[in-house]
Amino acid sequence: MLITRRLEFSASYRDRSGTTHGHNWELEVTLSGPIDVETGMVIDLKELKEVMEREVEARFDHRSLNDDTPFFRDRAPTPESFAALVFELLDRALPNRLLQRIRLSPTRDLTIEVDR
Amino acid sequence: MIRVIRRYQFSAAHVLARSDWSDARNRAVYGKCANPSGHGHNYRIELSLEGLLDFGSAVDAIVARRVLADLDARFLNREVAAFARVVPTAENIARHIWDTLSEALAPARLAGVRLVETSNNSVEYFGSEPHHEQDRGSGRAAAARDR
Numbered sequence: 001m002l003i004t005r006r007l008e009f010s011a012s013y014r015d016r017s018g019t020t021h022g023h024n025w026e027l028e029v030t031l032s033g034p035i036d037v038e039t040g041m042v043i044d045l046k047e048l049k050e051v052m053e054r055e056v057e058a059r060f061d062h063r064s065l066n067d068d069t070p071f072f073r074d075r076a077p078t079p080e081s082f083a084a085l086v087f088e089l090l091d092r093a094l095p096n097r098l099l100q101r102i103r104l105s106p107t108r109d110l111t112i113e114v115d116r
Numbered sequence: 117m118i119r120v121i122r123r124y125q126f127s128a129a130h131v132l133a134r135s136d137w138s139d140a141r142n143r144a145v146y147g148k149c150a151n152p153s154g155h156g157h158n159y160r161i162e163l164s165l166e167g168l169l170d171f172g173s174a175v176d177a178i179v180a181r182r183v184l185a186d187l188d189a190r191f192l193n194r195e196v197a198a199f200a201r202v203v204p205t206a207e208n209i210a211r212h213i214w215d216t217l218s219e220a221l222a223p224a225r226l227a228g229v230r231l232v233e234t235s236n237n238s239v240e241y242f243g244s245e246p247h248h249e250q251d252r253g254s255g256r257a258a259a260a261r262d263r
Contacts, residue, residue, distance in 0.1 A: 001207055002240040035211065039145055040132075040203040045237060046147060 002100065003042045004030045007052050009061035016076045020064075023106040027056060029090060032100035043098060055089045079104065083112040091116075117166065119227060124161040124179055126188035129154040130204040146203075154191055157233050161213060164228035165221065175221055182216050206233045210241040218243065 007029070012022035029052060033042045059069060065077045071085055083104040091099045097116070105111040131154045132146035133139075142150040149155070161183070165175065190196055192204040198212050210231040218226050232238040 001210070003207070004238045004240070006236045035205075035207045040205040040208045042207055042239070044145075 001035055001042050002030050002032050003045075003048075004028055005045065005048050005052065007056060009057050011060045011063050011065055013065040013072070013077045013082075015078070025060075026105040026108075027052070027086065028103040029099070030101040030103075031094065031098040033096065033098045043095075048094075051090065051093045055093050056086060059089075079106050079110065079112050083114050087114040120165045122163050122165060122175065122179075124163070124184060125158060126161070126184050127156060127158050128187050128190050128192050129156040130192040130199075131155075132203055132205060134203055135201075154193070159187075159209070160232040162230040162232070163217070163226060164230070166225045166227050167223055175224055178220055179217065182220060183213055186216075206231050206237065206239045207241075210239045214241050214243060 005028070007027045008024055009027070010022060010024050012020055014020045029048070031043055031048070035042060063069060065082060066072050071077075072081075075081070083102065086104060087099070087102050090102065091097070099116065101113060101115045103111050103113050130149075131152055132149035133142040133152065137145075139150075139152075161179075163175070163179070186196060187209075192199045192209070196204075199208070202208050202212075210229050213231065214226070214229045217229070228240055228242045230238055230240045
C-alpha cells in the first residue's frame with residue numbers, strides 16, 4: 001500500500017550562474033508499507049504531516065537555500081541536489097524505512113523523482 | 117504496455133473508530149476522525165487498467181453497480197457491510213475497491229487503485245504484495261490523526 005501526502009512551500013536559491021530566483025515548490029511524499037492490522041492505517045497521517053513540516057517546511061519555507069540553511073554553503077543547489085537532500089532528511093525522520101519516493105516540482109513543468 | 121487511468125468519484129461519510137475500543141483509545145489513535153457523528157469526503161477513485169481496448173463503458177457500468185452504488189452518499193460504517201467491522205480508513209477503502217473489482221473487470225485487468233481522500237492525501241493499492249503482509253508493528257498510530 002502506498003500513501004502520499006503533499007506539501008507546498010516557497011524558497012529561493014542562487015544557481016551556479018549567480019542568479020537568485022525562487023519557486024513555489026510542490027512536494028509529494030510517498031510511503032510504502034503494510035496496512036496495520038490493528039488501526040487499518042499505514043502510518044498516522046498526523047505523524048507524517050508533522051515530519052514533513054519539521055524536516056521540510058520549517059527548514060526551507062520562505063528561506064534562501066544558499067544563505068539560510070547549512071546545506072548549500074559550498075555548492076550551488078540544483079533541483080536534483082535539493083531533492084536528494086529532502087529524501088535524505090525525510091528518510092532519517094520516518095520510521096521503518098517507510099519512505100518510498102519523493103517528487104519535487106519547482107515548477108509545474110519540471111518534476112524531480114527520487115526513489116529508494 | 118498501455119495503461120488506461122479512469123477516474124470516478126463518490127461522496128461518503130465515515131468515522132474512524134473501532135467498536136471494541138474505548139472512546140479515549142479511539143481519540144488517541146484516530147484524533148478528530150473518531151468523532152462519532154462522522155465526517156465526509158469527496159473521494160476520487162483512479163483505476164489503472166490494462167488491456168482495456170474499447171471496453172471502457174463496460175468497466176464504467178461494473179464500477180457504477182458494484183462500487184459507486186455501494187459507497188456513494190453512504191455513511192460507510194453504518195450502511196456498507198464491508199465496513200461493519202473494518203475501520204473505513206482510506207487504506208481499507210482502497211483495498212475494498214480492489215477486492216471488489218480485481219476479478220470483475222475481465223477482459224480488462226485491474227493494475228492499481230488510487231483513492232484520493234483530500235487534495236493532500238491519497239493512497240494506492242496494487243493487490244497483496246508479499247513484503248506487505250507482515251505487520252511491522254501497530255504502535256505507530258499513537259498520536260491524533262488529521263484527515
